[in-house]
Amino acid sequence: GAVVSQHPSWVICKSGTSVKIECRSLDFQATTMFWYRQFPKQSLMLMATSNEGSKATYEQGVEKDKFLINHASLTLSTLTVTSAHPEDSSFYICSSGLAGGRAKNIQYFGAGTRLSVL
C-alpha cells in the first residue's frame, strides 16, 4: 500500500531555533499533504493543507509565518516550525491519500514527529 515517510521522528531543541519536518510519499504522487498537530490527550487537529506548486492553506488560528510549509515536488512536503517555543511542543504528523474510486479517500499517515522545545 501507499507509504508516507516522515522524519525526524523525535526532535529536542532549544527555544528560538527552527525545526524542519519532512514528509515524503514513497510510491505515489501526493499533490496534497495534510499537516496535523496533536497535543497530549487531545485529538489530531488540522493545521494546514499543503498543495504542490502553490501556497498552503492554513486553518484558522495557525500562524502561517510561524509554520512554513513548502511542497515543491509531488513527493515531498516540509513543515518548518520557526523560532520554536515550549508551547509548540507537540506531535506533528502528515498525511496524504489516494483520493476517490476504490480508495474512498483513504489517508496514509507519516509516523509523526514528536517535538520538544526546551
Add this chain to the structure above:
Amino acid sequence: RKEVEQDPGPFNVPEGATVAFNCTYSNSASQSFFWYRQDCRKEPKLLMSVYSSGNEDGRFTAQLNRASQYISLLIRDSKLSDSATYLCAVTLWEAGTALIFGKGTTLSVSS
C-alpha cells in the same frame, strides 16, 4: 459544538468483553467516515471505513446512521492487544479533503 464528538473514556474492560464506542458528527455534508486506532505516541492507523450498510471485519463491526449523524464501533471478545485509543474521523467531500477527528476514546483491556 465540536464537529466530531466521541464518548468520553477511558473504557476499562476485561478480556473477552464486548465494548461499544459512539461518535456523532455535526456537519451533514460529511461524506466519508472512518475509525482509526492510535497507540501511544504513534500515528493513527486505519481500522475500518464505515458505510451506511454497516461493515464487519472479524471482531469489529462499524455502523453509520446518516439520519442521526452517528457512527459506532463494536468490538467483540476484546483482547489485551485491543488496548489503544480509538478515533472517529470524517471527511466533508468524497476526495481530497482532510480528516476531522474526534478526541478519541481510550480502551484498556485487562486480563
